[in-house]
Amino acid sequence: MPDKSNLISIYDTTLRDGAQREGLSLSLEDKVRIARQLDELGIPFIEGGWPGANPKDVQFFWQLQEEPLQQAELVAFCSTRRPKIAAADEPMFQAILAAGTRWVTIFGKSWDLHVIEGLKTSEDENLAMIGDTIAYLRSQGRRVIYDAEHWFDGYKHNPEYALKTLEAARQAGAEWLVLCDTNGGTLPHEISQVVREVVQATGGTTPVGIHTHNDADTAVANAIAAVMEGATMVQGTINGYGERCGNANLCSVIPNLQLKLGYKCLEDHHLASLTQASRFVSEVANLAPDEHAAFVGRSAFAHKGGIHVSAVERNPLTYEHLQPEKIGNVRRIVISDQAGLSNILAKARSFGMTLDKQHPACRQILQRLKELESQGYQFEAAEASFDLLMRQALGHRQQMFELKGFQIHCDIGVTKNALATVKVAVNGKDILAAAEGNGPVSALDDALRKALVNFYPAIAAFHLTDYKVRILDSGAGTAAKTRVLVESSNGHQRWNTVGVSGNILEASYQAVVEGIEYGLLLESATDLELAGSTVLVQ
Structure with missing residues (x-):
């Protein structure tokens, strides 16, 4: 039996928060394809969007009611009710219920600045909005995740009131209290301190989650810091897609937690599909994949310098922090003017050619490579051309025309x-x-x-x-x-x-x-x- 104290629930919001990235536009068919890919990856929670916010999201939830996901929980997303309106009379909740999901994520205000200036209501009414909304959805048979929006900024400015918002959600029946760094400016040491204080204040009665944005380029580090202080749910997106600078990148969070820190996020065979899932989502989103992305990038395990290649050939641990196959990536030997004989031999093997340092063509290939790269050729980005160059030196290249x-x-x-x-x-x-x-x-x-x-x-x-x-x-x-x-x-x-x-x-x-x-x-x-x-x- 797995150690449940070590389990981390991964919550993917690519289809909602990720889709808010500038330049990213997903059709209904795109959303369905990505949802099914995430389902195959073994993601436990997949946030599909805000039913009622637009016709596409309504159709998305309808379609997945007809053809449900295999293992993931599809989650609908919505705000708390508006001020001075009973949750039972709030029209937007009808679309949420019609979406037919078992789980609903509700976000509410944690920062008194937003309550007063944004909602233009009182602090007490905001607490009532949180509690009334969650209680109503629970009465309709829904399980609720509560996203505490602007949590860290709110806690810094008024910790007493911020904690009251969490308590209102907990008492109303929320099963997760997710702390959101909505502006993305909190640093890891601050995340650690605040999450530790929240876990102590709530006494562990309700699980805590983390939702981080990447405006300070620390979203992944912040998510990891929160888990190490007791958070057991991580919300993020594939490839870190999201508004402004993006969200916590699940393609980095998951392997760091599971392979480096020993937490359980996905089954091992699902983790080995992470690279493929990353590239699939970027393809469907019509965005060029980041070839230098950690873990899943095409260059994440690429070796270019001759000394590096020679060492990796003897023992990959010399220049690799983990086995690329564990997350579905592969080792690549890059050919360039920095190459040595080790690069040539390794690249030849990758093409199915058997060479050794004594082969007369080996140094000929290396010399020709360096000559061409000095002229401006770039073989690390054109490996097919390098394959043909090697065939030429070995006398295997046929002139087809x-x-x-x-x-x-x-x-x-x-x-x-x-x-x-x-x-x-x-x-x-x-x-x-x-x-x-x-x-x-x-x-x-x-x-x-x-x-x-x-x-x-x-x-x-x-x-x-x-x-x-x-x-x-x-x-x-x-x-x-x-x-x-x-x-x-x-x-x-x-x-x-x-x-x-x-x-x-x-x-x-x-x-x-x-x-x-x-x-x-x-x-x-x-x-x-x-x-x-x-x-x-x-």
Whole structure:
């Protein structure tokens, strides 16, 4: 049996508090997909939104009544009743009850400043609003979590009154008292002291939770500090999404509590899905994942310096604070001009190639790598290109087609389309093809694929998914050298290639051509083992 004193209830508010992030907009379908992903992750409480606040949230709760989550408790969110209105007569509670959830989270005012200036009512009426609201919802068969809004600011200014608000919630039947750092400016040592005093004041009669915002960049540390002082619920969001600077990032809170401090947040097999869940949510939210995020970022366990790589190859503990597999991440060996032979050997193994330091190609690859990176190439962000570089040195790279020439014509009139004409040779046969695109790179890519698709039908499924340009020596003005990074996909895999030139179209061509070449390698049954999954964007 698990030690219940060590259990931490994780409460996810990505769909409500997280969705308040600037630039984040979730459709009904998005919310349902994220809710089901969180359910699969084993999150105990999932806050779905405020029923009645907008039609989308109403439909969301209706849809999950028809097709319930498998294990998580779906939670509706709402404020206390308004001043001078009985909870039973408060219209907004009808939508809350209609949502059909067993649990409801109610937030109320803890700070007397907000009571007087925000609600424009008396302190006693605020206490009545808290108690009446919770008692009414309990009478309707709901279980209630009470979020004490602006708790830490309120407690600092008037601790006696702030504690009265918690007592009103507790006496009315709230089963959790969650302390909210709504402005996000409290520091960890303050959190520790206040939570300790609240736990002592309440005598442990009602469990305490923590809800922190990240305005001082301490939301994760604050959540951990609260747990260490007795909080047994942590509210936060996947990837730390939220208003202003965000909320406590559950992707950091959970592994810190479970793997570093020994608390139980998720089952181990669920914890191993954390990285995948983080990336899934960022994908659905249409936000680029933070590749340098702790624990779940693509670079969280990436090793670049040659000495680091050599040490990690002997014992990962030398430069890793935990095993990446425990949270579903992977170790990556990054190739750059800081690489040594250890990087080359490790990267070759990740591609399924067996090399040792005595292999004549090993130093050739390292020398070529450093030459190209000095010219502006960046292989740590274009591992498919590096795979092709290694194949070239080992004599394994096949020339699938040869460029004979290309021309691009750009129309800057009404249509703003570009026309690309390419001439390539395949098996000694010349092919001429032309295509239009939304810009020169798109047109070039389309023309190349049009020329090659009859010889390589798999190309029909290839498409560009990302295109990045960087000016390497801006002081040179229009003569500056340009680096182009291209991400390509075949619908179920993605890979990155790079090109560098003083001519942006030439750089783009290099990256696009290598993207097509590498995609064909992935499609080739004889090359799948050599291609290796590590090169793919996780």
